[in-house]
Amino acid sequence: MPVYLDHNATTPLDARVLEAMLPYLMEHHGNPSSVHRFGRTGRAAIDQAREQVAELVNAHPSQVVFTSGGTEANNLAIKGVAAGKKPGYIAIGATEHPSVSEAASSLTKQGWKITPLPVDGQGRLIEAEVDSILHLGTALVSVMWANNETGVVQDVAAVGSKVRARGGLLHTDAVQAAGKIAVDFSASGAHLMSLSAHKFNGPKGVGALIVDKTVELEPLLHGGGQEKDRRSGTENVAAIVGFGAAASMTKSRLTDYAARLAPLRDRLESELRALGGIEIFGAAAERLPNTVCFGAMGIDGETLLLGLDRAAIAVSSGSACASTNREPSTVLLSMGVDADVALSAIRVSLGFGNTENDIEVFMTALTTQLRQLQRMAGRAVG
Numbered sequence: 019m020p021v022y023l024d025h026n027a028t029t030p031l032d033a034r035v036l037e038a039m040l041p042y043l044m045e046h047h048g049n050p051s052s053v054h055r056f057g058r059t060g061r062a063a064i065d066q067a068r069e070q071v072a073e074l075v076n077a078h079p080s081q082v083v084f085t086s087g088g089t090e091a092n093n094l095a096i097k098g099v100a101a102g103k104k105p106g107y108i109a110i111g112a113t114e115h116p117s118v119s120e121a122a123s124s125l126t127k128q129g130w131k132i133t134p135l136p137v138d139g140q141g142r143l144i145e146a147e148v149d150s151i152l153h154l155g156t157a158l159v160s161v162m163w164a165n166n167e168t169g170v171v172q173d174v175a176a177v178g179s180k181v182r183a184r185g186g187l188l189h190t191d192a193v194q195a196a197g198k199i200a201v202d203f204s205a206s207g208a209h210l211m212s213l214s215a216h217k218f219n220g221p222k223g224v225g226a227l228i229v230d231k232t233v234e235l236e237p238l239l240h241g242g243g244q245e246k247d248r249r250s251g252t253e254n255v256a257a258i259v260g261f262g263a264a265a266s267m268t269k270s271r272l273t274d275y276a277a278r279l280a281p282l283r284d285r286l287e288s289e290l291r292a293l294g295g296i297e298i299f300g301a302a303a304e305r306l307p308n309t310v311c312f313g314a315m316g317i318d319g320e321t322l323l324l325g326l327d328r329a330a331i332a333v334s335s336g337s338a339c340a341s342t343n344r345e346p347s348t349v350l351l352s353m354g355v356d357a358d359v360a361l362s363a364i365r366v367s368l369g370f371g372n373t374e375n376d377i378e379v380f381m382t383a384l385t386t387q388l389r390q391l392q393r394m395a396g397r398a399v400g
Protein backbone atom coordinates (compact mmCIF):
# COMPACT_ATOMS: atom_id res chain seq x y z
CA MET A 19 0.00 0.00 0.00
CA PRO A 20 1.43 3.41 -0.93
CA VAL A 21 1.92 5.80 1.98
CA TYR A 22 0.84 9.39 1.41
CA LEU A 23 2.77 11.92 3.52
CA ASP A 24 2.24 15.05 1.41
CA HIS A 25 -0.90 16.61 2.90
CA ASN A 26 0.42 20.17 2.67
CA ALA A 27 0.45 19.73 -1.13
CA THR A 28 -3.13 18.50 -1.09
CA THR A 29 -5.46 16.18 0.83
CA PRO A 30 -7.85 13.47 -0.38
CA LEU A 31 -11.48 14.47 -0.81
CA ASP A 32 -13.51 13.23 2.16
CA ALA A 33 -16.35 10.84 1.22
CA ARG A 34 -18.87 12.97 3.15
CA VAL A 35 -17.77 16.04 1.20
CA LEU A 36 -18.20 14.20 -2.10
CA GLU A 37 -21.66 13.09 -1.00
CA ALA A 38 -22.64 16.70 -0.27
CA MET A 39 -21.35 17.79 -3.69
CA LEU A 40 -22.87 15.13 -5.94
CA PRO A 41 -26.45 16.50 -6.13
CA TYR A 42 -25.03 19.84 -7.32
CA LEU A 43 -23.21 18.16 -10.20
CA MET A 44 -26.35 16.38 -11.39
CA GLU A 45 -29.93 17.23 -10.47
CA HIS A 46 -29.37 20.70 -8.93
CA HIS A 47 -27.70 22.10 -12.02
CA GLY A 48 -29.29 25.55 -11.99
CA ASN A 49 -27.32 28.75 -12.38
CA PRO A 50 -27.44 30.46 -8.96
CA SER A 51 -28.11 33.80 -10.68
CA SER A 52 -31.33 32.45 -12.24
CA VAL A 53 -34.54 33.58 -10.59
CA HIS A 54 -36.40 30.28 -11.07
CA ARG A 55 -36.41 27.36 -8.62
CA PHE A 56 -33.35 25.69 -10.16
CA GLY A 57 -31.37 28.86 -9.62
CA ARG A 58 -32.74 29.38 -6.13
CA THR A 59 -31.62 25.88 -5.09
CA GLY A 60 -28.04 26.66 -6.14
CA ARG A 61 -28.15 30.07 -4.45
CA ALA A 62 -29.37 28.55 -1.18
CA ALA A 63 -26.55 25.98 -1.28
CA ILE A 64 -23.98 28.73 -1.80
CA ASP A 65 -25.46 30.74 1.07
CA GLN A 66 -25.18 27.76 3.38
CA ALA A 67 -21.56 27.13 2.32
CA ARG A 68 -20.78 30.80 2.94
CA GLU A 69 -21.99 30.41 6.51
CA GLN A 70 -19.99 27.21 7.01
CA VAL A 71 -16.77 28.77 5.70
CA ALA A 72 -17.32 31.93 7.78
CA GLU A 73 -17.83 29.81 10.88
CA LEU A 74 -14.56 27.94 10.39
CA VAL A 75 -12.55 31.18 10.74
CA ASN A 76 -14.94 33.26 12.89
CA ALA A 77 -15.84 35.70 10.11
CA HIS A 78 -19.23 37.05 9.01
CA PRO A 79 -20.78 35.28 5.98
CA SER A 80 -20.96 38.63 4.15
CA GLN A 81 -17.14 38.78 4.34
CA VAL A 82 -16.66 35.58 2.30
CA VAL A 83 -15.78 35.96 -1.39
CA PHE A 84 -15.53 32.59 -3.15
CA THR A 85 -12.59 32.21 -5.54
CA SER A 86 -10.96 29.46 -7.60
CA GLY A 87 -8.55 28.70 -4.73
CA GLY A 88 -5.79 30.09 -2.55
CA THR A 89 -3.78 31.46 -5.47
CA GLU A 90 -6.66 33.58 -6.72
CA ALA A 91 -7.52 34.70 -3.18
CA ASN A 92 -3.93 35.89 -2.63
CA ASN A 93 -3.84 37.66 -6.00
CA LEU A 94 -7.20 39.29 -5.35
CA ALA A 95 -6.08 40.52 -1.93
CA ILE A 96 -2.81 42.05 -3.11
CA LYS A 97 -3.79 43.38 -6.53
CA GLY A 98 -7.34 44.22 -5.47
CA VAL A 99 -6.15 46.46 -2.62
CA ALA A 100 -3.33 48.01 -4.67
CA ALA A 101 -5.63 48.89 -7.60
CA GLY A 102 -7.56 51.38 -5.51
CA LYS A 103 -4.50 53.22 -4.18
CA LYS A 104 -1.65 55.44 -5.33
CA PRO A 105 1.51 53.25 -5.58
CA GLY A 106 3.38 53.16 -2.26
CA TYR A 107 4.85 50.43 -0.08
CA ILE A 108 3.77 46.82 0.42
CA ALA A 109 5.55 44.70 3.03
CA ILE A 110 5.45 40.90 2.80
CA GLY A 111 6.92 38.14 4.94
CA ALA A 112 10.19 36.69 3.61
CA THR A 113 8.71 33.16 3.53
CA GLU A 114 5.43 33.87 1.71
CA HIS A 115 4.00 31.48 -0.87
CA PRO A 116 4.76 32.50 -4.51
CA SER A 117 1.08 33.38 -5.01
CA VAL A 118 1.70 36.25 -2.57
CA SER A 119 5.29 37.16 -3.42
CA GLU A 120 4.84 36.97 -7.20
CA ALA A 121 1.54 38.87 -7.04
CA ALA A 122 3.31 41.60 -5.07
CA SER A 123 6.32 41.62 -7.43
CA SER A 124 4.00 42.09 -10.41
CA LEU A 125 2.98 45.44 -8.93
CA THR A 126 6.50 46.90 -9.13
CA LYS A 127 5.73 47.71 -12.80
CA GLN A 128 3.10 50.13 -11.55
CA GLY A 129 5.54 51.80 -9.16
CA TRP A 130 4.83 49.83 -5.96
CA LYS A 131 7.82 49.14 -3.69
CA ILE A 132 7.89 45.71 -2.09
CA THR A 133 9.74 45.33 1.21
CA PRO A 134 10.45 41.88 2.65
CA LEU A 135 9.91 41.34 6.38
CA PRO A 136 12.85 39.17 7.50
CA VAL A 137 12.56 36.01 9.58
CA ASP A 138 14.92 34.53 12.17
CA GLY A 139 16.70 31.17 11.92
CA GLN A 140 13.46 29.43 12.96
CA GLY A 141 11.35 31.13 10.28
CA ARG A 142 9.57 33.54 12.67
CA LEU A 143 9.13 37.18 11.73
CA ILE A 144 11.52 39.40 13.68
CA GLU A 145 9.28 41.79 15.64
CA ALA A 146 11.86 44.57 15.93
CA GLU A 147 12.40 44.47 12.15
CA VAL A 148 8.65 44.59 11.54
CA ASP A 149 8.55 47.70 13.75
CA SER A 150 11.38 49.41 11.89
CA ILE A 151 10.19 48.47 8.38
CA LEU A 152 6.52 49.40 8.69
CA HIS A 153 5.76 53.08 8.40
CA LEU A 154 2.77 55.31 7.72
CA GLY A 155 3.27 54.86 3.97
CA THR A 156 2.93 51.05 4.10
CA ALA A 157 -0.43 50.51 2.48
CA LEU A 158 -0.57 46.73 2.75
CA VAL A 159 1.20 44.03 4.72
CA SER A 160 0.91 40.34 3.88
CA VAL A 161 2.00 37.75 6.41
CA MET A 162 1.17 34.06 6.18
CA TRP A 163 -0.51 32.33 9.14
CA ALA A 164 1.48 29.10 8.69
CA ASN A 165 4.23 28.19 6.28
CA ASN A 166 3.62 25.43 3.73
CA GLU A 167 7.19 24.07 3.83
CA THR A 168 8.18 24.25 7.51
CA GLY A 169 4.77 24.55 9.19
CA VAL A 170 6.09 27.56 11.18
CA VAL A 171 3.17 29.58 12.59
CA GLN A 172 3.39 33.40 12.71
CA ASP A 173 1.89 35.64 15.37
CA VAL A 174 -0.54 37.30 12.96
CA ALA A 175 -2.37 39.20 15.71
CA ALA A 176 0.90 40.85 16.84
CA VAL A 177 1.56 42.03 13.28
CA GLY A 178 -2.11 43.06 12.99
CA SER A 179 -1.88 45.54 15.85
CA LYS A 180 1.31 47.08 14.43
CA VAL A 181 -0.24 47.44 10.97
CA ARG A 182 -3.47 48.93 12.32
CA ALA A 183 -1.52 51.41 14.46
CA ARG A 184 0.02 52.74 11.22
CA GLY A 185 -3.27 52.83 9.34
CA GLY A 186 -2.37 50.06 6.88
CA LEU A 187 -4.20 46.92 5.81
CA LEU A 188 -3.17 43.39 6.78
CA HIS A 189 -3.67 40.35 4.58
CA THR A 190 -2.93 36.87 5.88
CA ASP A 191 -2.56 33.74 3.80
CA ALA A 192 -4.19 31.15 6.06
CA VAL A 193 -4.30 28.44 3.38
CA GLN A 194 -2.07 26.04 5.36
CA ALA A 195 -3.40 26.98 8.81
CA ALA A 196 -7.16 26.67 8.34
CA GLY A 197 -8.34 23.17 9.19
CA LYS A 198 -5.11 22.36 11.04
CA ILE A 199 -5.11 24.88 13.90
CA ALA A 200 -7.63 27.42 15.21
CA VAL A 201 -7.85 30.45 12.91
CA ASP A 202 -9.88 33.45 14.05
CA PHE A 203 -10.27 36.17 11.44
CA SER A 204 -12.02 38.65 13.74
CA ALA A 205 -9.48 38.32 16.56
CA SER A 206 -6.43 38.39 14.28
CA GLY A 207 -6.71 42.03 13.30
CA ALA A 208 -6.36 41.04 9.65
CA HIS A 209 -8.46 42.83 7.02
CA LEU A 210 -8.15 40.06 4.44
CA MET A 211 -7.57 36.31 4.72
CA SER A 212 -7.05 33.61 2.06
CA LEU A 213 -8.38 30.06 2.32
CA SER A 214 -8.30 26.98 0.08
CA ALA A 215 -10.60 23.93 0.37
CA HIS A 216 -8.25 21.22 -0.92
CA LYS A 217 -5.90 21.62 2.03
CA PHE A 218 -8.54 20.22 4.40
CA ASN A 219 -10.20 17.39 2.50
CA GLY A 220 -12.34 19.62 0.30
CA PRO A 221 -12.26 19.79 -3.51
CA LYS A 222 -9.48 21.42 -5.53
CA GLY A 223 -10.09 24.65 -7.40
CA VAL A 224 -12.15 26.47 -4.79
CA GLY A 225 -11.18 28.86 -2.02
CA ALA A 226 -12.16 32.17 -0.51
CA LEU A 227 -10.92 35.59 0.34
CA ILE A 228 -12.36 36.89 3.60
CA VAL A 229 -12.67 40.65 3.30
CA ASP A 230 -13.43 43.13 6.07
CA LYS A 231 -16.16 45.58 5.03
CA THR A 232 -13.85 48.58 5.44
CA VAL A 233 -11.58 47.33 2.62
CA GLU A 234 -11.92 48.83 -0.84
CA LEU A 235 -11.26 45.92 -3.17
CA GLU A 236 -11.02 46.20 -6.94
CA PRO A 237 -12.07 42.89 -8.56
CA LEU A 238 -9.65 40.92 -10.74
CA LEU A 239 -12.53 39.56 -12.82
CA HIS A 240 -15.24 41.80 -14.23
CA GLY A 241 -18.50 40.51 -15.62
CA GLY A 242 -21.88 39.51 -14.23
CA GLY A 243 -21.23 40.96 -10.77
CA GLN A 244 -21.38 37.72 -8.77
CA GLU A 245 -20.04 37.69 -5.20
CA LYS A 246 -21.36 41.25 -4.69
CA ASP A 247 -19.26 42.52 -7.60
CA ARG A 248 -16.04 41.25 -6.02
CA ARG A 249 -15.61 38.15 -8.23
CA SER A 250 -17.61 37.78 -11.41
CA GLY A 251 -18.25 34.43 -13.05
CA THR A 252 -20.89 31.72 -12.63
CA GLU A 253 -20.18 30.07 -9.30
CA ASN A 254 -18.75 26.55 -9.16
CA VAL A 255 -21.71 25.47 -7.04
CA ALA A 256 -20.68 21.86 -6.36
CA ALA A 257 -17.14 22.89 -5.38
CA ILE A 258 -18.45 25.67 -3.12
CA VAL A 259 -20.84 23.20 -1.47
CA GLY A 260 -17.89 20.83 -0.95
CA PHE A 261 -15.83 23.68 0.52
CA GLY A 262 -18.64 24.42 3.00
CA ALA A 263 -19.03 20.74 3.96
CA ALA A 264 -15.25 20.37 4.43
CA ALA A 265 -15.17 23.56 6.55
CA SER A 266 -17.88 22.23 8.88
CA MET A 267 -16.25 18.83 9.14
CA THR A 268 -12.83 20.27 9.81
CA LYS A 269 -14.08 22.68 12.48
CA SER A 270 -15.67 19.87 14.46
CA ARG A 271 -12.47 17.77 14.46
CA LEU A 272 -9.84 20.46 15.05
CA THR A 273 -8.90 19.31 18.58
CA ASP A 274 -8.82 15.75 17.36
CA TYR A 275 -6.49 16.75 14.51
CA ALA A 276 -3.75 17.98 16.85
CA ALA A 277 -4.37 15.17 19.35
CA ARG A 278 -3.87 12.55 16.63
CA LEU A 279 -1.17 14.10 14.47
CA ALA A 280 1.15 15.84 16.96
CA PRO A 281 2.19 12.54 18.64
CA LEU A 282 2.89 10.99 15.19
CA ARG A 283 4.90 14.07 14.23
CA ASP A 284 6.83 13.98 17.53
CA ARG A 285 7.62 10.30 17.10
CA LEU A 286 8.83 10.92 13.56
CA GLU A 287 11.05 13.77 14.72
CA SER A 288 12.62 11.84 17.56
CA GLU A 289 13.38 8.91 15.23
CA LEU A 290 14.86 11.30 12.66
CA ARG A 291 17.07 12.86 15.34
CA ALA A 292 18.20 9.41 16.44
CA LEU A 293 19.54 8.78 12.90
CA GLY A 294 22.08 11.59 13.31
CA GLY A 295 23.09 14.11 10.63
CA ILE A 296 19.52 15.39 10.37
CA GLU A 297 18.43 19.01 10.85
CA ILE A 298 14.77 19.77 11.51
CA PHE A 299 13.95 23.23 10.21
CA GLY A 300 11.97 25.60 12.45
CA ALA A 301 12.05 23.02 15.27
CA ALA A 302 12.15 25.67 18.01
CA ALA A 303 9.23 27.66 16.57
CA GLU A 304 5.51 27.08 17.03
CA ARG A 305 4.55 24.82 14.11
CA LEU A 306 1.57 23.05 12.57
CA PRO A 307 1.01 19.69 14.26
CA ASN A 308 1.36 17.79 10.95
CA THR A 309 4.53 19.18 9.33
CA VAL A 310 8.18 18.12 9.54
CA CYS A 311 10.74 19.66 7.21
CA PHE A 312 14.22 18.23 7.56
CA GLY A 313 17.58 18.17 5.82
CA ALA A 314 19.85 15.14 5.63
CA MET A 315 23.45 16.36 5.44
CA GLY A 316 25.18 15.71 2.13
CA ILE A 317 22.11 14.18 0.47
CA ASP A 318 20.21 15.56 -2.52
CA GLY A 319 16.58 15.96 -1.45
CA GLU A 320 15.20 15.37 -4.94
CA THR A 321 17.11 12.07 -5.32
CA LEU A 322 15.91 11.00 -1.88
CA LEU A 323 12.32 11.92 -2.81
CA LEU A 324 12.51 9.78 -5.96
CA GLY A 325 13.98 6.87 -3.99
CA LEU A 326 11.13 7.12 -1.48
CA ASP A 327 8.65 7.28 -4.35
CA ARG A 328 10.06 4.00 -5.68
CA ALA A 329 9.30 2.59 -2.23
CA ALA A 330 5.70 3.93 -2.68
CA ILE A 331 6.08 6.77 -0.17
CA ALA A 332 4.96 10.26 -1.18
CA VAL A 333 6.73 13.24 0.38
CA SER A 334 7.86 16.57 -0.99
CA SER A 335 11.19 18.30 -1.40
CA GLY A 336 10.94 22.03 -0.78
CA SER A 337 7.58 23.40 -1.83
CA ALA A 338 5.28 21.14 -3.86
CA CYS A 339 4.23 24.04 -6.04
CA ALA A 340 7.88 24.58 -7.00
CA SER A 341 8.91 20.94 -7.20
CA THR A 342 10.07 21.19 -10.82
CA ASN A 343 12.39 23.96 -9.77
CA ARG A 344 15.87 22.78 -8.71
CA GLU A 345 16.73 25.99 -6.89
CA PRO A 346 17.03 25.68 -3.10
CA SER A 347 13.91 26.68 -1.23
CA THR A 348 13.74 30.45 -0.75
CA VAL A 349 11.91 29.79 2.53
CA LEU A 350 14.90 27.93 3.93
CA LEU A 351 17.40 30.38 2.45
CA SER A 352 15.60 33.27 4.12
CA MET A 353 15.94 31.38 7.43
CA GLY A 354 19.72 31.44 6.91
CA VAL A 355 20.00 27.76 5.91
CA ASP A 356 23.01 27.08 3.63
CA ALA A 357 22.07 26.42 -0.01
CA ASP A 358 23.47 22.85 -0.01
CA VAL A 359 21.61 21.99 3.19
CA ALA A 360 18.43 23.55 1.74
CA LEU A 361 18.82 21.32 -1.34
CA SER A 362 18.64 18.28 0.94
CA ALA A 363 15.25 19.29 2.37
CA ILE A 364 12.38 16.84 2.59
CA ARG A 365 8.92 17.79 3.80
CA VAL A 366 6.69 15.22 5.46
CA SER A 367 3.14 16.46 6.02
CA LEU A 368 0.74 14.16 7.82
CA GLY A 369 -3.02 13.90 7.51
CA PHE A 370 -5.95 12.24 9.21
CA GLY A 371 -5.45 8.91 7.43
CA ASN A 372 -1.86 8.43 8.66
CA THR A 373 -1.00 5.86 11.31
CA GLU A 374 1.96 4.74 13.47
CA ASN A 375 2.56 2.07 10.84
CA ASP A 376 3.06 4.77 8.17
CA ILE A 377 5.79 6.32 10.31
CA GLU A 378 7.48 2.91 10.66
CA VAL A 379 7.28 2.27 6.90
CA PHE A 380 8.66 5.74 6.20
CA MET A 381 11.56 5.41 8.65
CA THR A 382 12.54 1.98 7.29
CA ALA A 383 12.51 3.24 3.69
CA LEU A 384 14.32 6.44 4.64
CA THR A 385 17.07 4.57 6.46
CA THR A 386 17.58 2.26 3.46
CA GLN A 387 17.65 5.18 1.02
CA LEU A 388 20.04 7.22 3.15
CA ARG A 389 22.44 4.27 3.47
CA GLN A 390 22.38 3.75 -0.31
CA LEU A 391 22.88 7.43 -1.11
CA GLN A 392 25.65 7.78 1.47
CA ARG A 393 27.41 4.69 0.04
CA MET A 394 27.14 6.13 -3.47
CA ALA A 395 28.40 9.52 -2.32
CA GLY A 396 31.32 7.80 -0.55
CA ARG A 397 32.15 5.84 -3.72
CA ALA A 398 31.99 8.97 -5.87
CA VAL A 399 34.41 10.77 -3.57
CA GLY A 400 36.74 7.80 -2.87
Ligand code: PLP
Binds near residue numbers: 166194
Ligand atom coordinates in the same frame (compact mmCIF):
# COMPACT_ATOMS: atom_id res chain seq x y z
N1 PLP B 1 -0.79 29.66 -0.02
C1 PLP B 1 -0.14 28.64 0.55
C2 PLP B 1 0.57 28.87 1.86
C3 PLP B 1 -0.13 27.38 -0.04
O1 PLP B 1 0.53 26.37 0.53
C4 PLP B 1 -0.80 27.21 -1.28
C5 PLP B 1 -0.78 25.91 -1.99
O2 PLP B 1 0.11 25.11 -1.83
C6 PLP B 1 -1.48 28.31 -1.84
C7 PLP B 1 -1.45 29.51 -1.18
C8 PLP B 1 -2.21 28.19 -3.14
O3 PLP B 1 -3.46 27.58 -2.95
P1 PLP B 1 -4.23 26.88 -4.19
O4 PLP B 1 -3.53 25.57 -4.41
O5 PLP B 1 -5.63 26.69 -3.68
O6 PLP B 1 -4.15 27.80 -5.33
